[in-house]
Amino acid sequence: MADIIRLTAAELSEKLGSREISAVEATQAHLDRIADVDTDVHAFLHVSDSALDTARSIDERRASGEELGPLAGIPLAVKDVLVTTDMPSTSGSRILEGYMSPFDATVVKRSREAGLVLIGKTNMDEFAMGSSTEHSAYGPTRNPWDLGRIPGGSGGGSAAAVAAFEAPLALGSDTGGSIRQPAHVTGTVGVKPTYGAVSRYGAIALASSLDQVGPVTRTVLDAGLLQDVIGGHDPFDSTSLTDIWPSMADAAREGARGDVLKGLKVGVVRELSGEGFQAGVQSRFDETVALLQKQGAEVLEVSAPHFEYAVSAYYLILPAEASSNLAKFDSVRFGMRVQPEGGGTVEQVMAATREAGFGPEVKRRIILGTYALSAGYYDAYYGSAQKVRTLIQRDFDAAFAQVDVLISPSAPTTAFKFGEKLEDPMAMYLNDIATIPANLAGIPGISVPIGLAPEDGLPVGLQIMAPVREDARLYRVGAAIEALLEAQWGSTLISRAPALGGK
Amino acid sequence: MAKDALMDYDKALELFEPVLGFEVHVELNTKTKMFSHAPNGFGSDANTNVSPVCLGLPGALPVVNEQAVRYSISLGLALGCSIAPSSRFARKNYFYPDLAKNYQISQYDEPIAFGGSVDVELPNGRLVTVSIERAHMEEDAGKLTHVGGSTGRIQGAEYSLVDYNRAGVPLVEIVTDIIYGAEADAPELAKAYVATIRDIVTSLGISDAKMERGNLRCDANISLRPRTPEGEPPAPLGTRTETKNVNSLRSVERAIRYEIQRQAAILADGGTITQETRHWHEDTGRTSAGRPKSDADDYRYFPEPDLLPVQPSLELIEELRAALPEPPAARRRRLKAEWGFTDLEFQDVVNGGLLVEISETVAAGASPAAARKWWTGEISRVANVQGVEASALVSPGNVAALAGLVEDGTLTDKLARQVLEGVIAGEGTPQEVVDARGLAVVSDDGALIAAIDDALASQPDVLAKIRDGKVQAAGAVIGAVMKAMKGQADAARVRELVLERANS
Amino acid sequence: MSEISEEQVAHLANLARIALTPQEISSLTTELDQIVDSIAKVQQVATPDVPATSHPVPLANVFRPDVVGETLTIEEALKNAPEQADNRFKVSAILGEEQ
Secondary structure (H helix, E strand, O other), X not given: OOOHHHOOHHHHHHHHHOOOOOHHHXXXXXXXXXXXXXXXXXXXXXXXXXXXXXXXXXXHHHHOXXXXXXOOOOEEEEXXXXXXXXXXXXXXOHHHOOOOOOOOOHHHHHHHHOOOEEEEEEOOOHHHOOOOOOOOOOOOOOEOOEOOEOOOOOOHHHHHHHHOOOOOEEEEEEOOOOOHHHHHHHOOEEEEOOOXXXXXXXXXXXXXXXOEEEEEEOOHHHHHHHHHHHEOOOOOOOOOOOOOOOOHHHHHHHHHHOOOOOOOEEEEEOOOOOOOOOHHHHHHHHHHHHHHHHOOOEEEEEOOHHHHHHHHHHHHHHHHHHHHHHHHOOOOOOOOOOOOOOOOOHHHHHHHHHHHHOOHHHHHHHHHHHHHHOOOOOHHHHHHHHHHHXXXXXXXXXXXXHOOEEEEEOOOOOOOEOOOOOOOHHHHHHOOOOOXXXXXHOOOEEEEEEEEOOOOOOEEEEEEEOOOOOXXXXXXXXXXXXXXXXXXXXXXXHHHOOOOOOO | OOOOOOOOHHHHHXXXXXXXXXXXXXXXXXXXXXXXXXXXXXXXOOOOOOOOOOOOOOOOOOOEEHHHHHHHHHHHHHXXXXXOOOEOOEEEEOOOOOOOOOEEEEOOOOOOEEEEEEEEEOOOOOEEEEEEEEEEEEEOOOEEEEEOOOOOOOOOOOEEEEEOOOOOOEEEEEEEOOEOOOHHHHHHHHHHHHHHHHHHHHHHOOOOOOHHHOOEEEEEEEEEEEOOOOOOOOOOOOOOEEEEEEOOHHHHHHHHHHHHHHHHHHHHOOOOOOOEEEEEEOOOOEEEEEEEOOOOOOOOOEXXXXXXXXXXXXXXXXXXXXXXXXXXXXHHHHHHHHHOOOHHHHHHHHHOOOHHHHHHHHHOOOOHHHHHHHHHHHHHHHHHHHOOOHHHOXXXXXXXXXXXXXXXXXXXXHHHHHHHHHHHOOOOOHHHHHXXXXXXXXXXXXXXXXXXXXXXXXXXXXXXXXXXOOHHHHHHHHHHHHHHOOOOOOHHHHHHXXXXXXXX | OOOOOHHHHHHHHHHOOOOOOHHHHHHHHHHHHHHHHHHOXXXXXXXXXXXXXXXXXXXXXXXXXXXXXXXXXXXXXXXXXXXXXXXXXXXXXXXXXXX
């Protein structure tokens, strides 16, 4: 029997279905792996103590002949931004330490209903603000490829968990790249679905108009299987789309099988290359472009002239919305309370609590957002940023009038070292340059591994973007590229990651 | 709290022109809250009508109540407003413990309704058209209870307790344009305006509109502008105060009068008005300073990203317009004509707030005159004594039934008042009270004749006088008979029979 | 170009209810100035003819029927409360003594 933890979710699904492996075995294997490696990786903030019970009940249901979904019995790691009734939900913040939600996020509820076994909550930058998990109040997660480097962020915990084989599947949230950039630096797959394709209900809001929940996995097919479970209309989220979605897993299978690349019109975004992009990232990207052409794809360069304003617009819109979304953390109904010395009014208690409960990056963005919204500055900053959003959407519209998908490196560099960008907020912010435009426009994006950068041997990801609602196209194209590259390499990229914890 | 100096009202009006503006908040009586499926109810145990949305729990998201939108459109139409083809919600950001998310979902630059007007009739017959700037949708806040200290007020409290049952109850805020020219009628106009809004929302059936419960709340803005000699340009507008916590029609009137007198005293003394919130105190009949308005009131409004624009179709707007009840002012004119009341009689009805009661009583079969007599007379008297609304005492159906019993001779007026007392005491319908108390007029001539004969026999001198043609002497006999019948006889009939028996 | 002052940051911190230390105010002033400088370029292209976008995927009229749904039990409502009394959330006095 192959090592359970190294199976993809799709493979595990088959073995669970044929009862070659039980859900308890699958769960135990991953719990053991967590016990072995998570001291080093620190992907998890909390490991479930009821996962085995859940797994047992799945096994019983299967034994009784119940027809279960494809992911029943498969362990799932959940980013701590998603609220859960059986585990604390902190969003990586001290202010929510120990918070127990009385309700499950919709994606969590749907995962449970599909029989997935929630194995734990994963680490993240505090309130999803960051690109490195260095801003977690509970200490950073380490990149399984190099424990001295960041695993990306904000969803570094989820990406590291799947990269370190602590879970085959994880849930993430992507506001400006928090699923795709960690996938890029950990050699895994991450999808930011179309805005509204997956419910945000129960995702602790960072920036409501940008946030999107999505799958974090090791293969494109696994991501499709998970999006099929969590996606679809949710009446509890007003921005949830009512579309009937095709199966993303089917799209991935179709892509891996066939010749979807032939005749595919692929646009390379001129503004997402060159200056600021690491040589090894660029060279792997260029090789992928060549590979696509070889497969009969029609590659052309397209321009998105307003992308250079995207990071600026993003760092106005996000802090503005976040400053309001995070106002609820005031020590009245839940969360930490700090009493100032000698008592104080409720106002002083709130201010002392927020001073003690929020980390520096959260404070920085709240102050920035408060500034961007305050009287006299709204039009210049927030209002202008919303206009840039329109211009970026127009850039995408123009590009998608010419091509089926757009591609770029998922991030300018491979995983950087801890502390490297911590003191320079703007440098950290620029790390999201490739991923931010998709959030501003609401379009879907995926990051798939395309190799290791020659200079540091670290993973590089390819970002594929499609028009709004065309998530299935991403899965088709992503799976096709994944299949081609793996055929070329003779293995998966992740199998080349160094061993951890003596294994 | 030092007592404010007040200027004589007439003197204040000589020196200054009052400039008004109102913000009336109407709580809608939908089944659920504005953005959550939690019940919109009054009087439940603390924190039981709450969902994750009402408590602003991490991850919760708002979803708009469709009925609240329909009600808001109807109200906008009834206020003569245009309905925005596209309106949207915005967040108003400020920290306060009764505000679960520390922002209120409201509407800012794109309200659902704008640019209307309402005709307001004053007790003196003057008709004032108040123009409406906008009406917008928003959510109510929770309720704070202040504990410790002597007064239960926020001042001096040791701590406060928060109940979020009211958090998220749908509100429509109706904002007037600046109102000039109210002059000495300013207090009456304020009261009549709020009463008109109350009539409108009541006739629409979209709010319980009980001011004492906070279903209808009025914030009154008032400033004074010094008068300038004729021919000179008007003085600039004065600094305004916003008086809150005014929870009865009578208080609206009193609070405005108070603020005019207070501000006038300050200004005449060379002082300046602080732009601030004033809290009205029902018990003392005064206002006190609240939070001063300052640049700290930077609400950082921005479009609510969790909600989508509201874009009502023309069909929906026309459907709701067609279903609008008659506007209260037009209705009053029509009813006055239909009922044939004099100006004075009708004013009595309007001032008593009894239009609805009387029209329902008429609809239940009473004559307009009888309905008016009962409601403005005995029922209002009792209501006054008990300190409650007349409408809370007895239903229009029962009043109509009572009037019917008088009409058909079952009851005399005097008996009917006793029956009403029974109905108010909860003894049942008028007929039930009549039966239970045995109060009906004795219309059996046999019983009356027996009583009359007894009375005549015991007063032979009176009998003689009657027979001598001194008819007025019959009074003593009639009185004795009515007494014997315990008042349950028709005095006119008794008189007829006395004369008949005496002369037979 | 943006020239953010420490007073301004202190004011923003007050609006945002964060009791920043003087050191934080000082360092945030510098950082914010740099950040605002580099993101102010949005104004270059945000001309009056460009409409603002607040929702990435345009929708309208998303409503919920006026039907009562599940509510929290009093235990669920209060279980995360730092302090409670009488089934309500307890907070410190709203006004200080001088008020």
